[in-house]
Amino acid sequence: MTMPPDQSLAEFIVHAHALKCESEEQMEMCAASLRAHNNPEAADAFHLLSQMVGQAIQDIEAMATGLQLPQVAPWDFHWHLIDDTTCTDEAHYLMNERNVLELAQRNEQRAIKYFQQVVEVATDQTVRELAKRLHDHEQRFSQYIEQRLKQLEGDVDHHADLDPANIPE
């Protein structure tokens, strides 16, 4: 589906909200999964990211107050993607914080691209303004991740798996 230029503010808010909710859910799932797999370092990193996304969701919900919001089916959102919003399929049980942040950074780049597109094509002034705000927010978030990644430059992958897989059932 291509992005319609004439989307309303309400429509855009629903999209932005869904995008961030999706992101939050993915990160929460990864955090829970890594905690279950005894990797607190990666779990904490995902959890922190998910909290930051949660802040963005609250901001968007605040903007939605008083607006009549349309119902959009989960498959009708304007991003067309295989994997634009997923991160669960890129996780690994031995991943470290650096791997987590790299994954988050890829997600951020996709979000930035999405909001940038809206800024470029939207005809509604308020939509453009909000998209710009969200774009900038993602940009700052992305810069933060970049900084943190620099601090972690020395970390190496330890994906070499010395434990064989387990047999629970």
Place this chain on the structure above:
Amino acid sequence: MSESDAVLVKPKDYKTGVKPIWCPGCGDFAVLSAVTKALAWKKLAKEETALLSGIGCSSRLPAYVDSYGFHGIHGRVLPLASGLKVARPELTVIAVGGDGDGYSIGGNHFMHACRRNIDMTYIVMDNRVYGMTKGQASPTTAADWNKSKLTPHGTGIPPFQPLSIALAAGAGFIARGFSGDPKQMTQLIVEAIEYPGFALIEVLSPCPTFRPEQKEWKHQVRQAEDIPLDDPVQAAQWLAADDGMSSGLIYRREHPVWQPRHDLESTLAEIEQAFSI
């Protein structure tokens, strides 16, 4: 468009607090997410919904969804779900499981559920491997896959073709989804729930632990065009020509749904009277 509760229906409300045991990177996370999105979109009451499963990694899914659930025994999810739906026809019944559970140990039930056509949804998370028992070949594993110690030369057996078999067995709703395309998967699940009869969704769901090469699926799976078909002969040809990497609702045709008849009616006392001399 227009109701204001759109944002308020949150898929995550349909999750329990139970943390999945799936490996990070497992495709089943996306299926869990799509199931909850579908339930949220349909606004199904949690207590009127039941998810049932057999045994295997993917069969853990019901515990993670806040609905009624039954984690049964290996291979028997379809009978378990059939019994529930016949006894409680007003419930939304969703059966889930993996390729080994559904196509190997449960293969006979799979065929008969297709032809019996009880109104339910069956989601098979197919990763072409037995994950829970440590990476043995499954019915959908390619004949030459030799990474399992159990079949060091590969299975030497052509893989099971679930969708062709479902078609031959009489299923009227046959779809293939991909864990890397959650939007499409959510739509397929919603359509399956709405379909009156037995609806099969085969989901390509990679196993990062035993089949890491399946990460490439996201570059191979494509949404199929010019479907759904409603002619079984065309569908059979389409499936025979397909490489197994096309996704979407492939075949949809409505058949009579099996449900108990209630033409006869009498009291227990009248039934007992028939024994009287």
Place this chain on the structure above:
Amino acid sequence: MAQHNKISIAITGSGGSGAVTTGLILLEAMAQAGFYGLMQRSAGPQIRGGESAVMLRFADYELRGPGDAFDLWLALDWLKVKRFVDEIPLHDDSQVISDPEVGEPPDEVSDQQPEFLGLPLKHTAATIENGRVNMVGLGVLAAMLGLSVDTMNKAIEKTLSAKGKDVISTSLAAIEAGMQLIPAGSMPLTKNWQVATGERWNISGNEASGLGALRGGVRFVAAYPITPASDMLEWLAPNLEKVGGALLQAEDELASINMIVGASFGGVASLTATSGPGLSLMLEGIGLAVASETPITVVNVMRGGPSTGIPTKSEQADLNQALYGPHGEAPHLVLAPLGIRDAVFTTHWAVCLAERLQTAAIVLSDQSTGQARAIVSPVPETDIPCKRLTAQAIDGEYRRYALTPDSISPMATPGTPQGMYTADGLEHNEKGTPSSMAPDHHAQLSKRRDKLAQHDYGEHWCEVDAAGETVTDYLLLTWGSASNVVHEAAERLRDQGYGVMVVAVRLLMPLPVPQLKNAASTAKNILVIEHNDSGQFYHYLMSLGAISVDAVSLARPGPLPLRPNEIVVAVTGDQHE
């Protein structure tokens, strides 16, 4: 006690000769005339045209089992009759009726030196348009028994109503012609018999189990056809429908057991019926019902085993499997009806116990019960508490497998708000979340054990027949269908001056051991009687310490039925050694 009059009659024939129909009509006619009866059957392996035998016994009291030998034998032909000779023992005064035209009886029959009554059955049948030999033979039996044309008419109309008017009138004409073959003024065999006036039922053991299931509230049945359980399912299919329930014919027994677990999870009392091979396939599902605490009832109509065994003949050989079959430690219920009439109560009780205790109940019926019909007094509806404990208004967190004083936890059924949980065959904690922790495993094991062990099963666990005896020389300890012949043996032994008590066990697991020990405490000798080769019940009792090491096992396999005289001889033989 009033004098007991009884007579045993066998009817055999092959290739569509209609032996079974003849037996069914005679049973109904004797019932119409005011008597009680029992009809057991035996068949060859052919689907059509095979040889078959019906073994009837009539009395002017409510008899329960077969006798020792047959007084009358109507042989419609002698084809492959050797297959049945062992099942139709004769005595010195037995009469064998056959048409000389069908040839000489085989040596196995004539060597027993019965009185042969040769009658022109074929010729007589030929005098009537579409007349059938079996109906002429039936007329002969009717005349010998002193049944009136009117009685035969009623029986024919009831039994053959589906076949249409022509068949009924032709049959009746043949019966009347057959009656003419017996000289008028012959003394009827039922001359001094007491005639019952109260209501009676004509019911098979499989129908009785089906009725018990309906009374217990069963409204969903899933099953796969198997001899000798299929006719229970055939009775249930329309009758379940009538009361708003449903029967689903499954693709196999693995499916049927899991279907009933699913339906019961939905809150509907559910049952399946099968026989040995099917029970073997169901064991994993039974374990699931136990572990997930989902009530189900499995009626196992036993046949000769092992493997495919002898599908059409009876044996009590599945006890071990019923007791110990499910893997792991899976406390469940095992019951056995004490005959055809008791199948109503026992199945009803089994369903209620399963519902109340949220577990699996296995009911061990058998071919000699299930596929037999009897004329019995009606079975009054028994007031058995049957209601499953369900979770209603749920406050806060619902714990499906909560530990409670009686170890029974309220079960939420789908549709109950706030009751959402995932039932699990994996070991779990009180919430139902899978757990392999020792405390959870131990707590849930104890819960599943204690809810059965602590339940008060009352007096129904067995049937005691002490006949007012104070000194018990012999305790005849038995279970299920074997009890039918044991009661008759006990009566005969008492006539010979023995002090005999019968304890027939209906609830096999959990067995109320203290009560059984108490009953056994006054007995000088204990004989454990059952219809199998290895003495499964005897060994079970020994393993529980329920009987002393002096107890003696009388176990004899099928396919031949147990006979009262075997038990009498076992006792008196012991005595005279």
